[in-house]
Amino acid sequence: MFGGGGFFGGGPFGGGFPGAEMGRSKSDNTRYYKILGVDRSASDADLKKAHRKLALKMHPDKGGDAEKFKEINEAYDTLRDPEKRKIYDEYGEDAVKEGMGGGGPGGPPGGMGDLFDILSGGRGGGGRQRERRGENVVHRLKVSLEEIYNGGTRKLSLARNVKCDACQGKGTKSGRQYTCETCHGSGVQVMMRPLGPGMMQQIQQPCARCNQTGYSTPAHDTCTDCSGKGLMPERKVFEVHIEQGHKYGAKVVLRGEAGMSELGVLPGDVIFVLEPKQHKTFKRVQNDIVMEKEITLHEALCGVSFNITHLDGRVLQVAEPPGKVIKPNSWKSIQDEGMPVHGRPYEKGNLYIHFKVVFPDELSQEQVGALRSILPGPKPSPPLNGSMDVDSEQVSLRDVDDWEEEVRARRQYAKTHSTEAYDSSDEEEGSRGQQVRCAQQ
Secondary structure, X not given: OOOXXXXXXXXXXXXXXXXXXOOOOOOOOOHHHHHHOOOOOOOHHHHHHHHHHHHXXXXXXXXXXXXXXXXXXXXXXHHOOHHHHHHHHHHOHHHHHHHHHOOOOOOOOOOHHHHHHHHOOOOOOOOOOXXXXXXXXXXXXXXXXXXXXXXXXXXXXXXXXXXXXXXXXXXXXXXXXXXXXXXOOOOEEEEEEEEEOOEEEEEEEEOOOXXXXXXXXXXXXXXXXXXXXXXXXEEEEEEEEEOOOOOOOOEEEEOOOOOOOOOOOEOOOEEEEEEEOOOOOEEEEOXXXXXXXXXXXXXXXXXXXXEEEOOOOOEEXXXXXXXXXXXXXXXXXXXXXXXXXXXXXXXXXXXXXXXXXXXXXXXXXXXXXXXXXXXOOOOOOOOHHHOOOOOOOOOOOOOOOOHHHXXXXXXXXXXXXXXXXXXXXXXXXXXXXXXXXXXXX
């Protein structure tokens, strides 16, 4: 079937990979578990927890060993992928590395892509059919900026269907499965429809008796717990791990946790799509954080100090010394106080502060006099058109709350009244013309 020399000895696998030939021992399939310090039965949550702990400890920026840090990431990348983990557990480290190096989709036949395809239930080697899989279940998960900054775990309860424990998914008390007599186990009915004299058309439609399952259970042997469906509803609490710096729109996938839609079909995945909650102080822009700060004119001119409560609870003390003027709509930044970079939580963006200076509504004459004696005066106005003989008039300023809204209203007013003016003008013109014609007659 695979050519001579055993399962991996030549043939479509191109000579196999180290340690996989018949008669040779497979490569090490325990080292990655030892590196992360977990058992072979460790769950995805256990792997993530172990990786996060070791990565924080061994990160080069924190004085850790760079080579050890690389090994930790390599072990986690392999074990968190279900297909790679399956290959690693069965054939060892060399098999995984060989598979990652080539023989993937689009590559030459007989590489490790065939091996991945075979073990994951696809068509390859012996020509197996890929197993049917149910639809994925997608949920929108609202997350706060604090959760994205610090990382965390959310627990959610979801309903799904699982195999009935009483009948083990058979739908019968005896454990026997009965082939549907209507469709003979095919799940479809073949019908003949007349098209005309001597003409018939053969059509297929889902079997109504067995609902396309191919099995039909008699009443006396039907499982009473699941009513013969083989499936039972349950609610399960899922833990959704939100990693530091996760992007909005990122997907957290729980593989095979969607439950069973029908017997013989593998369960799909539960996919959580992260969506942001609005924060009262901060706004995220990529890996940076932006905030607005209102200050008085006194603070803008004479120095300002204030505190910022960060997303992890730390209080940042901000101060600008007296004499350093903060101009309206100016920006300041605090380095490395932005969002953590996903996958590299020790790297962070910046925190940007947009200053809005609030001016007083009015000043007393004493305040005006004091400011005039302190602040530099305005430049003298140039002569009008170069001559002092030009007529001039003094105008006053009017407060405008919303310039755009006022212009919009004035345009609408002008449009309405210009139409009325044209209409009244036409009416007057028509009446005058009628009077002229009457006078001529």
